[in-house]
Amino acid sequence: MTISQAGQTGRTGEVFDIGYQNYEGPREGRPRARWTVYKEGIRTALGIGRGGWAKIMPWAFIVAAAIPALVLALIAGTVDRLTGGLGDEVIDLPSHGDYYGIASIIFLIFAAAVGPELLCPDRRDRVINLYLVRPITGTDYILARWAAFLTIMTLVAWLPQFVLLAGLAFGAENPATYIQDNWADIPRFLASGFTLALYVTGISLAVASFTTRRAYAAAFIIGIFVISLPFAEGLSSDIGGKVGQYLSLLNFSQIPLLMNDIIFNEENLATEDTLATQLPKLTQIAWYAFMTIGPFLLMWRRYWKITP
Amino acid sequence: MTGDGSNSNVSAPPSILVDHVSRWFGSVVSVADISFEVQPGITGLLGPNSAGKTTLLRMICGLAGVSEGTVRLLDQPVRNNPSIYKRVGVMSEHEAVYGFMNGRDFVKFEAKLRGVPDPKAATDEAISYVGLEHAADRPMGTYSRGMRQRMRLAATIVHKPEVLLLDEPLNGTDPRQRIQFQALLRELAAEGKTILISSHILEEIEQLADTVLLIVAGKLAASGDYRAIRAKLNEQPYHIKIISDKPRDLASLIVGMEAMDAVNVDSDGGLIVLTRDLLRLQRELPKLAQAGNIRLLRVEPLDDSLESVFGYLVG
Amino acid sequence: MTTLLAARNLQKVYGDVIALAGINFEVSEGVTGLLGANGAGKSTAIKLFLGLIKPTSGTAEVLGVDAASTVEIRARLGYMPEHDCLPGNVSAAEFLTHMAELSGLPPNYARSRAADTLRHVGLFEERYRAMGGYSTGMKQRVKLAQTLVHDPVLVLLDEPTAGLDPGGREEMLTLIKRTGDEFGISLMLSSHLMGDIERTCETIIVLDAGRVVEVGPVTSFTEETEAIAVEVDENREELITALKERGVEPLIDGSSIVIEGVIGDQYDLIRDALVAANAPLRRMAPSRHELTEIFERNGE
Numbered sequence: 001m002t003i004s005q006a007g008q009t010g011r012t013g014e015v016f017d018i019g020y021q022n023y024e025g026p027r028e029g030r031p032r033a034r035w036t037v038y039k040e041g042i043r044t045a046l047g048i049g050r051g052g053w054a055k056i057m058p059w060a061f062i063v064a065a066a067i068p069a070l071v072l073a074l075i076a077g078t079v080d081r082l083t084g085g086l087g088d089e090v091i092d093l094p095s096h097g098d099y100y101g102i103a104s105i106i107f108l109i110f111a112a113a114v115g116p117e118l119l120c121p122d123r124r125d126r127v128i129n130l131y132l133v134r135p136i137t138g139t140d141y142i143l144a145r146w147a148a149f150l151t152i153m154t155l156v157a158w159l160p161q162f163v164l165l166a167g168l169a170f171g172a173e174n175p176a177t178y179i180q181d182n183w184a185d186i187p188r189f190l191a192s193g194f195t196l197a198l199y200v201t202g203i204s205l206a207v208a209s210f211t212t213r214r215a216y217a218a219a220f221i222i223g224i225f226v227i228s229l230p231f232a233e234g235l236s237s238d239i240g241g242k243v244g245q246y247l248s249l250l251n252f253s254q255i256p257l258l259m260n261d262i263i264f265n266e267e268n269l270a271t272e273d274t275l276a277t278q279l280p281k282l283t284q285i286a287w288y289a290f291m292t293i294g295p296f297l298l299m300w301r302r303y304w305k306i307t308p
Numbered sequence: 309m310t311g312d313g314s315n316s317n318v319s320a321p322p323s324i325l326v327d328h329v330s331r332w333f334g335s336v337v338s339v340a341d342i343s344f345e346v347q348p349g350i351t352g353l354l355g356p357n358s359a360g361k362t363t364l365l366r367m368i369c370g371l372a373g374v375s376e377g378t379v380r381l382l383d384q385p386v387r388n389n390p391s392i393y394k395r396v397g398v399m400s401e402h403e404a405v406y407g408f409m410n411g412r413d414f415v416k417f418e419a420k421l422r423g424v425p426d427p428k429a430a431t432d433e434a435i436s437y438v439g440l441e442h443a444a445d446r447p448m449g450t451y452s453r454g455m456r457q458r459m460r461l462a463a464t465i466v467h468k469p470e471v472l473l474l475d476e477p478l479n480g481t482d483p484r485q486r487i488q489f490q491a492l493l494r495e496l497a498a499e500g501k502t503i504l505i506s507s508h509i510l511e512e513i514e515q516l517a518d519t520v521l522l523i524v525a526g527k528l529a530a531s532g533d534y535r536a537i538r539a540k541l542n543e544q545p546y547h548i549k550i551i552s553d554k555p556r557d558l559a560s561l562i563v564g565m566e567a568m569d570a571v572n573v574d575s576d577g578g579l580i581v582l583t584r585d586l587l588r589l590q591r592e593l594p595k596l597a598q599a600g601n602i603r604l605l606r607v608e609p610l611d612d613s614l615e616s617v618f619g620y621l622v623g
Numbered sequence: 624m625t626t627l628l629a630a631r632n633l634q635k636v637y638g639d640v641i642a643l644a645g646i647n648f649e650v651s652e653g654v655t656g657l658l659g660a661n662g663a664g665k666s667t668a669i670k671l672f673l674g675l676i677k678p679t680s681g682t683a684e685v686l687g688v689d690a691a692s693t694v695e696i697r698a699r700l701g702y703m704p705e706h707d708c709l710p711g712n713v714s715a716a717e718f719l720t721h722m723a724e725l726s727g728l729p730p731n732y733a734r735s736r737a738a739d740t741l742r743h744v745g746l747f748e749e750r751y752r753a754m755g756g757y758s759t760g761m762k763q764r765v766k767l768a769q770t771l772v773h774d775p776v777l778v779l780l781d782e783p784t785a786g787l788d789p790g791g792r793e794e795m796l797t798l799i800k801r802t803g804d805e806f807g808i809s810l811m812l813s814s815h816l817m818g819d820i821e822r823t824c825e826t827i828i829v830l831d832a833g834r835v836v837e838v839g840p841v842t843s844f845t846e847e848t849e850a851i852a853v854e855v856d857e858n859r860e861e862l863i864t865a866l867k868e869r870g871v872e873p874l875i876d877g878s879s880i881v882i883e884g885v886i887g888d889q890y891d892l893i894r895d896a897l898v899a900a901n902a903p904l905r906r907m908a909p910s911r912h913e914l915t916e917i918f919e920r921n922g923e
Contacts, residue, residue, distance in 0.1 A: 020743050020806035023736060023774035027698065027727040036724035050712045051753065126708045130769060133673045133702040134725045135695045307675055308704075357759070357788040452832065453661040453815075482660035482831070483817045510789050511818050590856065590903030594894050603890050607907040618789050 033136040034144045041118050041148025061110040062156055068103045069160035073167020080171055095168070096161055096189040097264035100196055101257055101271060107157060107200055108225045108253055114152075115204030116217035118145045124212040129308040142209075142303035146296070150201045157193035165189075192263045196256040199292050203252075206295035209302040225253040236275050248276040249287050258284045321383040322347055323471050323502035324368060329377035331363050338363045340526040341377070346504055350497045352517035353506040354614075356622055360526040361506055362475075368504070369398050369473055381471060394422055397464035401475040407449025411440060411459045414448060415466050422467035434462040438492060454485025461492065472496065472503045478512065490516055514614040522621055529621045534614045537621075544611070544620050545569050545582040548589060551606040552597065555579050561596045565589075580610070624651045625686075627777045627809055628672055632681035635667050642667040644833040645681060650777070650811055654803040656824035656841070657813040664833040665813040669779050673702055686776065698726050701770030701778035705785050708766065711755030715741055715765050718754065719772050726773035733772075740772045741765075743806065744798060760791050767798060777809045778802070784819055796822050821845070845911050852879040852910040853893065861900035869896055881910055 047054030076095070100107075119142075122128045131141055165179075165186070172178035203224065208217040232251035236244040249255070257271050262281055271277055276284065322345035331339040339360040355361045366372040367379055370386035370393075379386050382395055405414060415434055419427040435444045438458040448456055457477060464472060478486050493516060497503055507513050513520060514534065522530040522537075530537045538546075552558045559571045559579055567585035574580055583589050586609075597604045610616075628650040635643045643664045657665050670676045671683040674690040674697060683690045686699060710718065719737035720730070728736060741750045744764040749757070754765060763783070770778045783799060784792040800823050803810050814820055820827055821841065829837040837844075855862055863880065866873050869892045874881045882893065897904055 020771075021739070023728070023732075025732045026729055027773075028729060029695065029698075029727050032727050032729065033725045036721055040721055049714070049717055054712060121710060125710050126704070126706055127710050129704050129706075130702075130708050130722065131725065132675060133697055133700070134722070135698040135727065136725060137694055308670070354789070356790055359788075452663075480661035480815055482658065482663065482815050484831075485660055508788050508792065509816065509818070587856075587903055590905060591901070594897035594904055597894050598898050604894050604907065605890060606909075607904055609906060615789065615793075619793070622790055 030136060030140060033134065034140050037131075037136070037141055037144035038148045038151075041145045042152060044117055044121075045114050045149060045152050058110070058114050061106060061113070062159065065103055065106045065110065065156060066160045066163050068106075069099060069164040070167065072099065072102075073164050073171060076168050077171025080173075096164060096185045097192075097260065097266055099161060099164060099189070100157075100192060100260050103160065104196070104253065104257060107153070107196060109222065110156065111153065111200035111204040112218040112221035112225075115149055115201070115221070116208040116211075116214040118149055119205060119208040120212055120214045120217055126308075128306070132306070132308055138303040138306045139300065142205075142300055146201065146205055146299065149205060150197055153197035153201050154194050157197045158190060161189040161193060188263050192256075192260045195259045195263070195288070199256045199259075199288070202292045202295040202299070206299040209299045228252040229254070233273070237273070240275070245275040245279050248274055249279070249284075251276070252291070255288055255291055259288050321380075323382060324504065325378070325380040325383070326364075326368065327378045327380070329364075329367060329374050329379060331360075331367060331372070331375045337526055339367070342523070342526075342528045343377075344521055344528055344531055346502060346521075348497070348500050348502045349518045350493060350503045350505065350516055352513035352520040353504055353523065354508075354510065354513060354520055354618060355523035355529075359523045361523050364523060365473060365475060365504075365506055369396070394467055395470050397467070397469035397472045399460055399464045399472070399474045399477055401479065405448050405456060405460065408447050410445050410447050411435065411451070411462070412444040414459060415444075415463045418463040419466045424467045430466050430468070431462075434466040435459075437465065438462045439488070452485070454481040454489070457481055457485070458489060458492070461489070465496070470501055472501060474503065474505045476507055477505065478507070478509065486512065510613075510615045510618055520614065522618065524622055530617070534617050535612065538612055538617050539586065541617070541620055542584060545584050546586045546589075546612065547610040548581045548583070548586075549574075549606070549608045549610055550579040550581060550593070550604070551577070552579070553603040553605065554600070557600050558597065558602050561600050561602075562589075562593075565592060565596070578606075626651055627686060628811065629684040629687075630668065630671075630681070631684065633668070633671060633678055633683055634680045635664075635671060635676065636679045641833050643671070643678075646830075646833070646835045648828050648835055648838055650809075650828075651826075652809045653825045654799075654810045654812065654823055655826045655828065656820035657811060657828050657830060658815070658817065658820050659813075659830035660815050663830045665830055666781060667833075668830070669702070669781055669811075669813060672779065673697060673700065698773065699776045701773070701775040703766050703770045703778065703780045703783060705782040707762070709754045709757075709762055712753055714751045715746060715754055715757075715768070716750040718765070719750075719768055722769045723772045728773060736772050736774075737768075740768045743771070744768045759787065760794055763787070763791070763795055764798065767795075767802070771802070771806070771808065775808065777811060780810060780812045782814055783812065784814065784816065792819075799823050849885065850881050850883045850910050851885045851890075851893065852876065852881050852906070852908060853897075853904070854879050854906040855897070855900075855902040856905050858900045858902040862896060862902040865896035865899040866893070868899075871896070876910070879906075879910065 043049055046058050047056070122131070132138070169175040169178045204221055207221050207224075211217050211220070228251050232248055236248035239247060251274065254271060254274055254276070258274070258276055261271055261277060262284065324346035326342055326344050329339060329342050330337070342364065353361060353365070363372065367374055368381070368386065370389070373387060381392055384392050386392055412431060412435065416427050416431040419430045424430045435441055438461055440455060440458055440462065443451060443455060448459060451459065461477070464474075478489060481489065490512070493503060505513065505517065519532050520530070520534055521528060550558065555573060555577050559573060562568055562579070562581055563571050565588070567583060567588055569582040569584065571582075572580040581589060593607065594604065626649045630646050630648050632645045632647060633643055634645045657668065659665050667676070671678055672685055672690050674694060677691045685696045688696045690696060716737055719741060720733045723733035723736050724730060738750070741747055744767055746761060746764045746768065749761065754762065757765070770780075780799065784795050787795060796819060799810065799812065802808055803823065812819065812824060824841055827837070827839065827841050827844070828835060853862075859880070863873055866880070866882070871882055871889065871892055874883070882889075885893070893907070
């Protein structure tokens with residue numbers, strides 16, 4: 001800082017140094033780094049701070065996922081009104097347990113479309129090289145990104161269920177009573193939503209770890225889900241029996257729905273014909289675990305060893 | 309327009325003739341009405357990125373067509389004229405060599421491609437010309453960058469072309485490899501070949517090229533010997549640094565001379581003279597110093613380099 | 624003088640290829656140049672100091688710490704890669720803030736450091752625009768800014784002028800020089816271009832085929848000799864005669880007339896000879912060694 005003084009008049013002036021300064025402030029190490037990778041992951045997936053176009057896809061899907069919930073709520077509310085509160089006994093109303101069966105395709109596509117955004121562009125544009133030279137490991141990076149996408153998928157999975165809950169509650173004669181009677185649904189759909197989110201996050205990011213092009217990753221992920229469906233179902237119902245039940249496990253798009261059924265302890269519309277539901281619960285859970293942990297480990301390994 | 313005149317045979321057509329050539333893509337004008345001639349010797353092609361240099365080179369090679377104008381190589385059209393390729397060698401910017409191939413095979417392949425009558429002999433000659441006999445039978449993947457560039461040069465000259473078009477031939481080579489490569493180019497030029505080099509490394513073109521062509525925004529901004537070009541940049545006064553034992557005395561003598569725009573005294577007592585009449589200063593300075601009994605210790609032009617010329621013209 | 628980087632018997636081997644053959648050197652404060660052809664081992668050395676790859680044997684030390692043993696030490700270094708590495712859909716301000724946070728700065732500090740650093744590299748007004756729309760020069764500035772935003776001790780630049788046209792190269796070298804001089808940050812610059820190193824570096828390390836060939840201050844390679852080189856545009860022969868008449872023995876070196884061991888009065892003799900020969904004086908300066916001489920010395 002230099003001070004220059006004028007002459008006899010007694011006026012003074014100062015010139016401040018706005019040149020390059022050294023940084024003497026706090027340095028928070030790896031926890032700060034991990035948090036910011038996580039935070040940027042969320043921003044990237046939701047298109048925040050990235051212009052209008054980037055927001056369209058994720059938000060369009062979020063809205064799309066909520067629509068079936070809205071529709072269901074409306075149906076339930078209308079039927080209830082029409083039958084004077086006897087909705088439940090007149091027809092089998094769709095409820096929280098059914099929701100994922102109906103809407104799962106939307107979540108799968110969301111995961112395919114948005115998941116690769118978190119991993120592919122960084123490798124394609126080689127921004128990853130700037131990450132790798134910071135005090136952060138490949139593991140830090142991938143786990144933070146995974147956590148970010150899991151957060152988003154979970155919230156996206158839960159949102160429509162809350163919409164449905166609100167719809168059903170306000171559609172009923174006495175919302176408070178409705179919630180009191182049906183509160184057990186809440187932890188169930190939270191758990192189911194989370195298991196769905198965990199599953200699609202794993203597969204989406206695992207595939208995205210192996211290509212630099214988002215479009216390829218998206219196509220591959222959708223391919224896994226879409227192709228396995230008719231193949232597994234067709235084959236399993238043709239062959240039938242125990243073998244058919246195991247074959248039906250290969251329907252990758254249904255795996256989270258199996259968990260959904262276990263959590264809600266009833267079959268939903270989408271899994272009515274699925275033979276795999278007849279397998280012992282433990283087998284189904286083990287298979288889910290394998291198909292969730294496996295991809296996660298693949299993804300981790302890819303980044304654990306990454307070098308520029 | 310180019311060349312120093314003393315070696316060129318006035319009646320022989322230029323090696324490369326570019327005549328009112330333009331190239332556009334839709335509304336983008338890449339090259340705008342450029343005309344020049346290139347004579348035997350080494351000519352440098354310079355310009356900022358996206359100035360149209362690459363397009364121009366491609367048109368000269370015949371890889372791209374012109375939208376307007378004519379390009380002639382050795383007095384022949386370049387398009388639809390396969391026979392011209394026997395007389396031209398082209399080395400592009402990016403390496404495209406198979407690592408597993410050895411140097412000899414690579415060069416021989418080129419020789420056959422160009423229809424050389426005795427490929428084996430031509431290959432041996434080219435390889436020995438670039439001094440790589442000892443490495444010719446190893447895969448090119450094991451070569452250093454400089455060796456690869458030299459082997460590519462061998463492939464470019466194997467059919468003894470009269471004209472060589474080289475795009476950033478010294479990319480990635482270290483100073484020693486450069487010195488060797490430059491020596492090769494000078495030998496080729498001395499044999500009467502025409503070499504056109506496109507490069508961003510001005511200090512090398514300054515050493516290597518007899519004349520330069522400067523392309524800016526699709527137009528020919530300057531051509532010729534860079535010092536002569538500098539002399540023509542009238543709006544830009546020369547900056548000459550002078551160190552002497554009596555700077556202020558010298559300064560007042562210089563200011564008294566005609567055509568001196570300004571004399572600045574810098575922090576270490578040196579003088580910086582700005583003038584548009586360089587020759588007058590050059591002639592008169594020793595005389596002034598002698599008359600004033602002033603000792604001249606150092607006289608250096610500060611903006612007489614190719615780099616300064618480039619800077620002034622590209623602005 | 625603190626030693627910032629040290630290579631101790633550093634060796635890196637990939638199968639049959641010896642990228643670095645047990646080299647030793649130290650880098651202190653200031654601007655150091657790492658000169659060598661592509662494939663000479665420069666990039667390998669840089670990656671070893673950044674801890675991105677592990678040595679086959681020996682150590683790469685950063686501030687006395689083995690780079691392979693910890694990632695935390697990277698917080699003291701900055702790295703500017705040769706290739707493009709910026710996302711297109713993010714603004715420079717957001718990206719730099721993110722980079723600062725990655726190096727451990729809390730968000731508010733990160734934000735203001737990011738803005739300041741962008742200002743110092745000359746990119747203040749455009750900092751809120753998405754980087755996809757930046758020119759090459761602007762992108763280079765962002766790349767440099769991200770090396771500085773966390774106030775490192777040493778910045779490693781890998782071929783910073785690669786692919787730039789002369790104007791861009793000039794700007795980048797000026798910026799680098801400023802970073803070293805004004806900001807007081809130490810730099811290690813790896814390049815195959817002598818001009819880059821001469822313009823910006825104080826010390827030079829020359830690598831060839833995985834070995835250190837020369838180390839030393841740039842000035843020791845380019846120092847002025849006691850010989851004066853004179854260039855005139857006309858009347859050269861007359862000048863040579865005039866010099867001889869005054870008892871000076873000139874040597875011819877290309878376009879220059881070189882006079883050795885010039886002291887005191889002898890300057891005046893040169894001046895007088897110029898007047899007598901009526902030769903227009905283009906240049907009169909001590910002839911300097913060229914950095915290229917290192918290479919002529921060491922041969923093939």
